[in-house]
Amino acid sequence: MENEIHKKLGDNICSEGEVNLEDVIGKLLIDKNLTVSTAESCTGGLIASKLVNYPGISSVFMEGAVTYSNEAKMNRINVSKETLDKFGAVSKETAAEMAEGIAKTSGTNIGLSTTGIAGPGGGTKEKPVGLVYIGIYINGKIKVKKLLCDGDRQTVRTQATITALDLLRRELLIH
Template identity: 90%
Template sequence: MENKIHQKVEDDIYSKDSVNLEDIIGKLLTDKKLTISTAESCTGGLIAAKLVNYPGISSVFMEGAVTYSNEAKMNRINVSKETLDKFGAVSKETAAEMAEGIAKTSDTNIGLSTTGIAGPGGGTKEKPVGLVYIGLYINGEIKVKKLLCDGDRQMVRTQATITALDLLRIELQIH
């Protein structure tokens, strides 16, 4: 029975031991000599904080930027005004531009971004509280993942952080 369960959830298991996610990512990044930078909006630096828990991450983690405002997204990581005007700060298009922008401005192989509505206010019918987009740029390839998180502000931020890191882990194992 345990083997059948393991087969069903295997892609979602990042460790059978008591190793944490940031240690797995840190080892993958350093072993593969891939550099990373982060651009965070709704997670407010939580991803960067998790990454720096790994001893030796300084050899591959170049920087983390909290680009909370539209101005910061445009000025710091080159998200276009047109994208923000047409799709909004919370969109797959903005998440993609954020990930690519931080990678290019930091000269890293990988850019990881988050943009979303953590709440408690700010949501609409089209873009509810808990909506988060995660952008991942790896050596010219861009992926965006959409999340609908539950809970209060801290829960949304925590779920987005863990999901972003897990997406990174999965992609690092492929590349």
């Protein structure tokens, strides 16, 4: 029965038994000798907080930056003013620049970013509450995932954090 589940779900299985998502990621990062840094806006440090739960992560997790304001995005991780003016802080373009920016400024193989609208206010028809973009930069390649979360502010932040960590896990499996 267990083998059937593994065959059907494959990489959709994050962990088994007492192992959690951050344990899986920590082990993969260390085993592959890949360094990571995070640039978080709407998740406000939750991703970094989860990563540091893994004992020994300090050998591969270099830093986490909460770049909440546009000024922090520009000054700390080199998101361009033009990108922010043209696309806004909550956009795939900004998420991509955040992921690349944190990786390059911290000298890591991987940069992971989140930017979004956690609510309860701040949403528009074009960019509703719950809209989150997750950026991942790995050794020069960038991917961005768009996420639409339901729920209150904490639920949106939690969903975005788990989704970002799962995206990192999936990318680590193929690199």
